[in-house]
Amino acid sequence: MGLKLKIILGYAILIALLAVTICLFRREQIKRNTLLRNEKELVHTWQLTEQIYADLLELATEGEMVSVWKQEDYLSYSERRREICDTLWILKSNAHTTGLQGEIDTLCLLLKEKERLLGTVMNTFKRLQSQTDIINERIPSIISKVEDVPDAPEEKSLREEPAWRKNIFSIFRKKEKKSAYLRQKEKSERKKEKAPSSVTTGMLYSLNHEVTRKRQAQQRQLTTQMDSLYVKNMDLNRKLNSLIRTLEFESNRRISDRYRRFVSEREHSYLVISFLAISVSLLAFLLYIIIHRELNRKYRYEKELEASDTRNRELLQSRKDMMLSIAHDLRSPLSTIKGAAELLPEESVPECRSEYLESISHASDYMLTLVETLMNFYLLDTEQNRSQISVYNLESLFKEVADNFVLQARKKDLRFSSEFLDMDIVVSGDRGQLQQIISNLIANALKFTEKGGICLSAEYHGGELRFSVRDTGCGMDSKDTERIFTAFERLENARNVPGFGLGLTISYRLVSRMGGNIRVESRPGEGSTFIV
Known part of the structure; x- marks a missing residue:
């Protein structure tokens, strides 16, 4: 799978997770709005309940x-x-249970029935008031009848002597004896005097009896109505208390449900958001690893x-330089060998012949050294050189190499030390x-090195070999020190020095x-110091 396709796939998954996250946030927002509406409805219900209770x-x-x-x-x-009742109907629309709606209906019916009973009681009190009106109407007529009766008692009082007078003079006067006729006459007169008083008493008694009878009937009716009203009030209070308890229970239940739902939704939202955040983070990290890996691999490639x-350019350049070096460095010894070989048959002097033979030998050794150097470089350059592991003494090896160069230094x-x-x-x-x-x-x-000396120093410590070669030659600057280990590279001071310039390159690679x-x-x- 290509890098672009992986990036596109990763972004597509990230966009999908982002869309899911947005949907979940929208869902949580809807749930939160629903909870807020329920809370407002609950507050409104409590306000209606308080208003109904006060009313x-x-x-x-x-x-x-x-x-x-x-x-x-x-x-x-x-x-x-x-x-x-209208407020109760509004409260009923906010009720979510059938029992609460039934209690509201019952409460409305009880209020209506109580209104009817109060109307009946009001009419009963009006009838009691009408009895008072009857009394007010009958008493004036009785009074008028009493006023029409003659004033007999006054005449009797005029005929009779005063009692005090009778008592005083009775001592000196003889008692009069009344006849039977006179006594009968006085008795009849007294009956006539009592007649108007008996009529008035009868009228008052009749009025009292009528009023008492009606009042007792109205009192019995009023008692019955008050008992019924009391029962209705008790039912109304009981239903009202039941309604309040039901509303309180319903409110507590809804509050508890809302709290549980809120906690549950919050936990669920936290888990979902955490899962999405972890998923997005892991996906982003995975996408980063994939892209980084692909980029590293691409960079490595x-x-x-x-x-x-x-390397190929260097190889081509080294081959070009090698061909130039071979053509340049081998031309001189080959010319020497050819010239000496041409002069050797015609030379009859033994000393000259020996000199020609020595020139041919030196030129051949030089050519052999050049060829060996080229072969070593070729083997190292093509990684065909094989190591030959052996056991040896370090000090003996260094002394042997040093002894081989003592004669050349002399x-x-x-000086060679x-x-x-x-x-x-x-x-x-x-x-x-x-x-x-x-x-x-x-x-x-x-x-x-043309003058001075050369020093070879070596030390073996802690399983590590360190040695250096110090000379008192012409030396070089920092720019030349970066070029001396390059194959076939010749500095300005080495233009006239024989060789391919591969010795330091071979040493560096080894x-x-x-x-x-x-x-x-x-x-x-x-001078210079080479440290290994």
Whole structure:
């Protein structure tokens, strides 16, 4: 799968997760709005309940004054009752249970029945008031009848003597004896005097009996109505308390359900959002790893291609340089060999013949050295060189190499010294490659040192070999130190020095192959030090 396709797929998954996240957020928003609506509805229900409770208290207080009601008061009570019933119907629309709706209907019916009973009680009190009106109508007629009766008692009082007078004079006067006729006459007169009083008493008794009878009947009716009203009030209070308890229970239940739903939804939202966040993070991290891996692989391929291209270019350039070096460096010894070979048959002097033969031998040795150098470089360049592991003594190897260059140093009047520290140890490795490295560094120092001396120092410590070759030659600047390990590279001061310029290159590659490093410290006119 290509990098572009992977990136597109990763972005598509991220967009899908983002869309899912948006949908979930929208869903949570809808749920939250639903909970808010339920909360507002619950608050509205409580407000309606409080309003209904206060209105019922006012209505009950107004109903207690039924004994002094008039028709206008009854109509006002009826209007208030209808308003309360309308509020109850609004409350019923917010009720979510059948039982609560039934209780609201029952409460409305009880209020209507109580209104009817209060109307009946009001009429009863009006009838009691009408009895008072009857009394007010009958008493004036009785009074008028009493006023029409003659004033007999006054005449009797005029005929009779005063009692005090009778008592005083009775002592000195003889008692009069009345006849039977006179006594009968006085008795009849007294009956006549008592007649009007008996009529008035009869009228009053009749009125009292009628009023008492009607009042008792009205009291019995009023008692029955008040008992019925009391029962209705008890039912109304019971239903009202039941309604309030039901509303309270329903509200508590809805609050509990809302709280549980809120907690559940919050936990669910937290889990979903956490899962999405972790998924997006993991996906982004995975996408980053994939892209980074692809880019690294692409970069590695590019670097490998660049390295391969650079290597191929260097190989081509080295081959070109090698051909030029071979053509340049082998031409001189071949010319020497050819000239000496042409002169040798015609020469009869033995000394001259020996000189020609020696020239041919030196030129052949030089050519052989060049060919061996080219072969070593070719094997290293094509990675065909094979290591030959053996066991040897380090100090013996370094002394052997140093002894091979002592004679050459003396020929150039140079001092050659060596310093070895803790070198008397037996190690295992490629003896030939180490010997070639040391020989190339010393040979390079001999080429560029005209006066002074050369010092070879070596130390073995902690399983690591360190050695250096220091000379007092012409030296070089920092720019030249970066070029000396390049194949077929010749500095300005080495134009007239024989050789291909591969000794340091071969030494550098052998050291790198053996896991070491090599560097040079040099200043122009002060010599150079190669440290391995």
